[in-house]
Amino acid sequence: MLQDLRLKEFVEELGSSSPAPGGGSIAALSASLASALASMVFNLTIGKKDYLKYEDTVKNAIDSSLYQVNLYSKKFLNLVEKDTEAFLSLMKAYKMPKNTDMEIELRKNAIKKGNDSSLEIPLQVAESAYRLYPYIFIAVNYGNKNAISDAGVAASLVETAVEGAVLNIKINIQNIEDKDHKVDLKNKCDNLLKKSRDEKEKIMRIIESKLE
Template sequence: MEKKVSIESYICDLSSSKPTPGGGSAAALTGALSSALTAMVFNLTIGKKVYESYNEEIKNKIDDALKACEEYNQLMVEFMKRDEEAFLSLMKAFKLSKSTEEEKILRNKELTKGYENALEVPFTLAKSGLELYKYVYIAAQYGNASVISDAGVGAILLYSTIESSILNVNINLSGIKDEKYKENILNKCDEMIKEALDYKSKILELVYSKIK
């Protein structure tokens, strides 16, 4: 993926028959939208009356959260690139020759590596999404009331990122033969989706309580 591309161009590529971008890239983009929205809430809070009413501990928490979200903006864009690279690498392995037994062994080895890499990217993205959730929660707790709904949107988008990533982990697990490895990954995915749902529910409950 190019470093800078217009939204129109990206949507056009996403809707085309091109191999990339795909669902993993879209999941990362959704995460970037979540972190950006959360950063916006902090930027529209810092320096405002509500911000000045907080003690230094809360102010520092908000300041640190803004910096973290700005870093996540870049990280999520990087995940878009990593997802596309992992997919193309896996497709390259599928194209390897399998005419001889040696070639078959090499191809199977490269396919396993390709699947592991292809699932590691969304797995790590899901973990990063969970870490980002704590900053979305801070935005819902202390953000400017006039943009508090944006913290809620950020929570919803982030859940989509995590659930989508876990779906992509699952599809790539289909190419892994190590059952213990698969079971371990699936258990961790179950834990992450439960934690993500808990975060989303907690944040939305808080946001709705502030807009009623």
């Protein structure tokens, strides 16, 4: 499994002539790293002097956020694997024989299944990554002040995850025959991109104001 590789091994595999893992898996990895960074900020906050001064509602929000980002971190690591598996499955489908009507039909169905997964997984990455922003807002507003830059890096990684996943969706949209579905997906991606950029900029403005 990719997530079991050492960092150096993973980077070498990524840079090899193998087409997978590729950008889709890295988008998911970016989201996992964003989750882990947010987790670090919360872990550096809970139990500290400033944390103890917060009202219970704020403490609960921080505690809950830590729990959620840890779940997301694991989820995105699994999506790293799934994205690579989906791509390899699609490539395998294209190599299936097409000498008879039955083989042609089997190949067509396998390609459709592979292409559906190649759209579904990055969409899941993009939408799930976007859901990390509220937790990062909490990290920025209430987290350990010495780790506010780490929360900013987490926000940047979320934006990278969303953009990277959307690029993978858009390249696979070309294989969709249903024009309405194609337009719907593209609009969904464009809307998600805009919202993601807006949220990231809001977070960066807060961070910049606290660093002045």
